[in-house]
Amino acid sequence: MTPPSNEAGQSANALDNLLTESRTFPPSAEFADKANAKADLAERAAADRDAFWAEQARRLSWTAEWDQVLDWSGAPFAKWFVGGKLNVAYNCVDRHVEDGHGEQVAIHWEGEPGDSRTITYADLKDEVSRTANALSSLGLVAGDRVAIYMPMVPEAIYSMLACARLGLTHSVVFAGFSAEALRSRIDDAEAKLVITTDGQYRRGKPAPLKAAVDEAVAQTPTIQKVLVVKRTDTEVEWTEGRDVWWHDVVADQSTEHTPESFDAEHPLFILYTSGTTGRPKGILHTSGGYLTQAAYTHHNVFDHKAGQDVYWCTADIGWVTGHSYIVYGPLANRATQVVYEGTPNTPNEGRHWEIVQKYKVSIYYTAPTLIRTFMKWGADIPAGYDLSSLRVLGSVGEPINPEAWMWYREHVGANRCPIVDTWWQTETGAIMIAPLPGVTACKPGSAMGPLPGIGAKVVDEAGVAVGKGGGGYLVLDQPWPAMLRGIWGDEERFRDTYWSRFADQGFYFAGDGAKYDDDGAIWLLGRVDDVMNVSGHRISTTEVESALVSHAKVAEAAVVGATDPTTGQGIVAFVILRGGVEAGDDVVKELRDHVAKEIGPIAKPRQIMVVPELPKTRSGKIMRRLLRDVAENRQIGDVTTLADSTVMDLISSGLNKGS
Ligand code: WT7
Numbered sequence: 001m002t003p004p005s006n007e008a009g010q011s012a013n014a015l016d017n018l019l020t021e022s023r024t025f026p027p028s029a030e031f032a033d034k035a036n037a038k039a040d041l042a043e044r045a046a047a048d049r050d051a052f053w054a055e056q057a058r059r060l061s062w063t064a065e066w067d068q069v070l071d072w073s074g075a076p077f078a079k080w081f082v083g084g085k086l087n088v089a090y091n092c093v094d095r096h097v098e099d100g101h102g103e104q105v106a107i108h109w110e111g112e113p114g115d116s117r118t119i120t121y122a123d124l125k126d127e128v129s130r131t132a133n134a135l136s137s138l139g140l141v142a143g144d145r146v147a148i149y150m151p152m153v154p155e156a157i158y159s160m161l162a163c164a165r166l167g168l169t170h171s172v173v174f175a176g177f178s179a180e181a182l183r184s185r186i187d188d189a190e191a192k193l194v195i196t197t198d199g200q201y202r203r204g205k206p207a208p209l210k211a212a213v214d215e216a217v218a219q220t221p222t223i224q225k226v227l228v229v230k231r232t233d234t235e236v237e238w239t240e241g242r243d244v245w246w247h248d249v250v251a252d253q254s255t256e257h258t259p260e261s262f263d264a265e266h267p268l269f270i271l272y273t274s275g276t277t278g279r280p281k282g283i284l285h286t287s288g289g290y291l292t293q294a295a296y297t298h299h300n301v302f303d304h305k306a307g308q309d310v311y312w313c314t315a316d317i318g319w320v321t322g323h324s325y326i327v328y329g330p331l332a333n334r335a336t337q338v339v340y341e342g343t344p345n346t347p348n349e350g351r352h353w354e355i356v357q358k359y360k361v362s363i364y365y366t367a368p369t370l371i372r373t374f375m376k377w378g379a380d381i382p383a384g385y386d387l388s389s390l391r392v393l394g395s396v397g398e399p400i401n402p403e404a405w406m407w408y409r410e411h412v413g414a415n416r417c418p419i420v421d422t423w424w425q426t427e428t429g430a431i432m433i434a435p436l437p438g439v440t441a442c443k444p445g446s447a448m449g450p451l452p453g454i455g456a457k458v459v460d461e462a463g464v465a466v467g468k469g470g471g472g473y474l475v476l477d478q479p480w481p482a483m484l485r486g487i488w489g490d491e492e493r494f495r496d497t498y499w500s501r502f503a504d505q506g507f508y509f510a511g512d513g514a515k516y517d518d519d520g521a522i523w524l525l526g527r528v529d530d531v532m533n534v535s536g537h538r539i540s541t542t543e544v545e546s547a548l549v550s551h552a553k554v555a556e557a558a559v560v561g562a563t564d565p566t567t568g569q570g571i572v573a574f575v576i577l578r579g580g581v582e583a584g585d586d587v588v589k590e591l592r593d594h595v596a597k598e599i600g601p602i603a604k605p606r607q608i609m610v611v612p613e614l615p616k617t618r619s620g621k622i623m624r625r626l627l628r629d630v631a632e633n634r635q636i637g638d639v640t641t642l643a644d645s646t647v648m649d650l651i652s653s654g655l656n657k658g659s
Pocket of ligand 1: 273320321395396397398399400421422423424425426427447510511512524525526527533536537538
């Protein structure tokens with residue numbers, strides 16, 4: 001069959017270009033020779049999957065060995081390493097100090113304004129212990145939920161690890177999200193504590209952050225304390241009895257703290273992500289299996305070598321990439337890593353390369369949207385820095401177009417670094433599909449194939465695997481250690497969202513379209529549902545629509561993701577205004593700001609078009625496909641299933657008049 005119609009996805013042309021790509025880049029003999037992962041890894045995994053994952057789990061230090069590797073009897077709810085006990089923070093911090101690596105740098109932290117801090121593993125142990133003691137002193141006990149709403153400061157990482165250490169379940173909320181987004185996440189998880197900062201640096205200037213917490217917490221019944229790190233010296237309002245300064249409650253705590261062991265299935269974190277409905281889903285991850293796969297993939301996909309490499313993942317801890325590939329995977333593997341607080345063009349467009357040069361970064365992991373932005377800024381910018389320390393480059397978040405892949409290879413990697421395109425999701429917890437840099441001959445734009453131990457397939461509508469050259473839906477046909485253990489508080493939605501589409505086969509439906517090329521390599525083609533991907537961030541069309549219709553001037557709204565040369569997709573909204581409201585620039589600006597306030601600036605539509613009608617089927621479903629044709633300036637497709645086939649003429653003629 002042909003690839004499924006890409007509901008939120010790229011134009012047909014872009015996909016055609018992607019699929020004619022035939023260049024391959026095998027690893028150099030030298031790289032292959034020294035690589036962590038050799039070809040036998042896949043053979044071992046195929047021979048005995050459970051034994052393979054047990055072997056991977058031994059990367060960690062357990063206080064009680066498991067009795068069973070996988071219990072899938074309660075599918076789709078998995079239990080991994082049943083009966084095993086461990087402390088996640090101990091694994092990421094203390095054991096490295098006990099092994100004699102206390103003096104090794106864990107984090108080279110680089111603040112946006114140019115301040116920096118060097119944090120060794122011994123320092124990290126002290127800070128995480130202090131933070132854990134402080135959280136206990138605030139009355140939190142294992143099982144409680146803690147919201148973390150912070151910029152990329154070291155205290156954010158201490159907070160996550162302190163939660164892990166105490167068995168508290170953290171819910172990190174991206175600091176670019178609105179007060180309203182924070183409020184709904186706090187309420188859903190019934191968090192007792194929020195950790196935040198007074199303000200955050202954004203493009204060189206301090207912006208308030210605690211103010212949003214104040215607004216959110218005014219309406220949340222469960223929050224008892226707000227713990228505030230001073231970062232920008234921004235003035236804050238203070239609620240006595242509720243608000244506490246980090247420097248008051250953490251600084252004087254003891255650096256001694258004995259980690260308790262928790263069950264392998266103890267909830268480690270909840271992370272909210274957008275689905276096809278307006279309400280974000282709280283994706284639940286647990287401890288032993290999650291950490292096993294985060295560490296396994298970080299070791300093999302990035303070829304990470306402890307004590308030698310300097311690793312840098314440019315994500316924010318507000319996204320899953322920051323959880324698995326800044327905090328848990330790298331620290332479990334005793335990485336020395338760069339953590340950068342700010343934006344890539346502050347104070348200038350060479351900031352990332354200056355950091356690579358300064359710390360001799362050897363592994364660099366970023367997103368296609370940023371690579372395309374670097375392309376726009378020009379190759380002479382990276383050319384002005386010494387990037388010779390780099391040896392592995394990674395990509396994540398959306399399909400990387402071959403052109404961006406080749407640019408990355410040439411202008412960042414000097415044609416010598418393998419590029420690993422890593423496909424995964426908030427739900428999968430860790431990388432699922434990616435090349436092994438010392439084994440796989442990579443193709444520009446392809447994530448290649450499932451990692452050893454992982455089962456992924458492309459299937460047709462009926463759930464039957466397609467052959468080479470065939471397209472369809474991406475499914476995961478085997479449980480995996482870092483898989484989500486559910487949606488917080490909503491078992492039904494969990495079954496329904498991921499497990500009902502291919503219920504007969506028991507496959508996990510990822511929501512992505514994919515295709516095999518003639519060699520059997522997998523090419524991801526974007527989402528097949530109403531989820532947009534803007535700069536590698538998932539935003540649901542319904543969520544933006546709900547935000548728009550919550551404005552008094554809007555009667556109806558429909559949102560689509562239109563192909564965007566830099567951000568992958570851009571948000572385009574079509575709105576019908578209420579009677580008596582005049583269309584114009586003012587109302588468009590007002591609506592864009594309203595969406596930013598409701599969800600966050602990342603959800604601001606690129607474009608809002610005021611229209612008299614929306615195209616709907618007879619059953620009332622909005623035909624986004626047609627709106628996407630308009631948004632992408634294409635010939636409008638088949639309108640025969642519209643309830644009123646003249647609607648598209650009405651929309652187009654109105655737009656041509658420039659309303
Ligand atoms: C969706 C998951 C995984 C961390 C960042 C995003 C898309 C992600 C790739 C890739 C093609 C990709 C998919 C997926 N996606 N990585 N390498 N190639 N598409 O996590 O917010 O949970 O989004 O991002 O569509 O379903 P997320």
